[in-house]
Amino acid sequence: MSAGEPADLRHPNHVLDELGFRYDPNNLFQQTANALLEAAEILDLPHHLRLILAQPKIEIMFHFPVKMDDGKYRLFKGYRVQHNNILGPYKGGMRYHADVSLDDIKSLSVLMTLKCSLAHLPLGGAKGGVQVDPRSLSTTELRHLTRRFTAALDGNIGTDHDIPAPDMGTNAQVMAWMADTYMNFNANLGRHQARAIVTGKPIEFGGSHGREKATGQGLVYTLERCLPDVGIALNNMTYSLIGFGNVGSWGARLLAERGSTLVTVMDHTGAIIDPAGIDAEDLATYVAEHGGVAGYPKAEAIDEKTFYQTKVDVFIPAALEQMVHEHNASWLNCRVLAEAANAPCTPAAERQLLERGVLILPAILCNAGGVTVSYFEWKQNRQAETWDLETVDTMLKKHVYSAAEKSIKAAKRFNVDLRKGAYIAALENIGKVYALRGIFP
Ligand code: NAD
Numbered sequence: 001m002s003a004g005e006p007a008d009l010r011h012p013n014h015v016l017d018e019l020g021f022r023y024d025p026n027n028l029f030q031q032t033a034n035a036l037l038e039a040a041e042i043l044d045l046p047h048h049l050r051l052i053l054a055q056p057k058i059e060i061m062f063h064f065p066v067k068m069d070d071g072k073y074r075l076f077k078g079y080r081v082q083h084n085n086i087l088g089p090y091k092g093g094m095r096y097h098a099d100v101s102l103d104d105i106k107s108l109s110v111l112m113t114l115k116c117s118l119a120h121l122p123l124g125g126a127k128g129g130v131q132v133d134p135r136s137l138s139t140t141e142l143r144h145l146t147r148r149f150t151a152a153l154d155g156n157i158g159t160d161h162d163i164p165a166p167d168m169g170t171n172a173q174v175m176a177w178m179a180d181t182y183m184n185f186n187a188n189l190g191r192h193q194a195r196a197i198v199t200g201k202p203i204e205f206g207g208s209h210g211r212e213k214a215t216g217q218g219l220v221y222t223l224e225r226c227l228p229d230v231g232i233a234l235n236n237m238t239y240s241l242i243g244f245g246n247v248g249s250w251g252a253r254l255l256a257e258r259g260s261t262l263v264t265v266m267d268h269t270g271a272i273i274d275p276a277g278i279d280a281e282d283l284a285t286y287v288a289e290h291g292g293v294a295g296y297p298k299a300e301a302i303d304e305k306t307f308y309q310t311k312v313d314v315f316i317p318a319a320l321e322q323m324v325h326e327h328n329a330s331w332l333n334c335r336v337l338a339e340a341a342n343a344p345c346t347p348a349a350e351r352q353l354l355e356r357g358v359l360i361l362p363a364i365l366c367n368a369g370g371v372t373v374s375y376f377e378w379k380q381n382r383q384a385e386t387w388d389l390e391t392v393d394t395m396l397k398k399h400v401y402s403a404a405e406k407s408i409k410a411a412k413r414f415n416v417d418l419r420k421g422a423y424i425a426a427l428e429n430i431g432k433v434y435a436l437r438g439i440f441p
Pocket residue numbers: 166167168169170215242243244245246247248266267268269292318319320321340341342367368370371
């Protein structure tokens with residue numbers, strides 16, 4: 001940015017300013033990069049590493065046509081952003097959503113780098129997706145779109161290079177189509193080896209036991225490890241949930257097994273309440289049939305404000321980014337906010353909640369269960385092995401507990417909140433590898 005640029009366009013973070021960012025406090029990528037850089041500053045990470053980590057290594061954006069059921073063609077926009085691979089091959093989900101944008105994908109790719117490092121996985125960070133509302137497509141259209149998207153990604157993904165996984169709007173079936181498409185283009189790779197191109201596949205086709213529930217399971221292990229520190233026990237905890245998709249519904253079903261009470265749920269169709277507790281298993285069956293929580297007959301419908309204001313021990317956003325913002329953060333009546341979704345709180349909301357003494361369990365810790373079991377699936381495919389559920393869960397718990405302890409330790413060492421602690425622990429690991437390898441040449 002030139003010295004003559006108006007002051008309010010210059011980014012207050014000197015690294016983002018040096019990289020030429022025009023300041024936009026509402027931009028998700030700038031928020032995420034800024035949070036990373038704040039942690040880097042506390043850690044005193046070398047300046048050149050801050051520059052490297054403040055931008056993804058590779059940003060791919062492309063258009064591809066798909067023939068729809070009515071015989072007409074539609075053009076779709078696809079993305080894959082590869083943030084950093086110092087720790088290993090790029091890894092990250094593929095999102096199908098109408099609002100997918102480059103900056104959002106960039107932001108999520110940064111979080112993947114930090115998450116893999118914190119969970120001590122030999123993987124880097126990436127994210128991708130297609131700008132589409134998957135609910136508006138027929139099964140045939142979804143399959144054709146997935147196959148064209150995978151073909152268009154071409155050599156940009158690979159079993160040792162970049163390994164996609166499910167995210168919002170995609171699932172095990174979509175992963176199966178991705179893997180099958182890749183295998184058709186790469187017949188030279190062995191069958192097991194080629195299946196390692198994506199994770200989150202159906203169990204019958206190289207998926208791992210425990211992968212579907214993994215993010216919810218990781219959330220439960222995070223709560224199990226962190227809540228006793230603030231005097232909350234899982235077996236008498238009350239909580240609210242935004243989102244009842246993969247992460248939310250699995251988290252709720254697993255928390256029900258631990259005796260927690262689900263008081264309110266909100267998704268894209270509406271919000272419901274039952275102070276005596278909503279039956280997560282029953283609600284999951286209802287949502288599978290009706291597409292959302294609206295109209296669930298065993299709970300009362302409420303408006304959005306009531307949903308946010310309901311008093312609970314733990315508030316769990318498990319839907320979109322930036323859903324907790326400066327306007328609704330003041331409505332929250334909870335002691336802990338567990339970020340099951342990626343980047344669900346804006347920086348302004350976070351500041352407000354921290355000032356009020358709310359403990360925020362950061363996304364790179366709370367939802368690291370998904371990528372951890374994805375790593376287990378990748379490992380099983382490469383070794384032609386099948387692990388049982390007990391093995392997966394035991395190893396997942398070890399990774400989550402260790403990530404939580406590293407975050408807590410760093411937060412204490414630097415006297416910062418838990419998000420900063422988690423980011424510092426993740427960056428410290430990355431910084432060590434850069435120091436050992438140096439910058440080529
Ligand atoms: P999903 O598509 O299965 O479910 C998304 C949920 O969000 C749905 O219940 C939907 O109704 C709800 N939602 C969408 N728009 C909403 C709105 N405007 N208001 C309220 N609710 C809304 O997605 P998912 O896989 O459960 O992912 C949820 C979050 O968890 C995302 O941030 C994702 O990046 C993150 N995450 C997912 C995984 C995984 O393994 N699936 C892993 C790590 C992180």
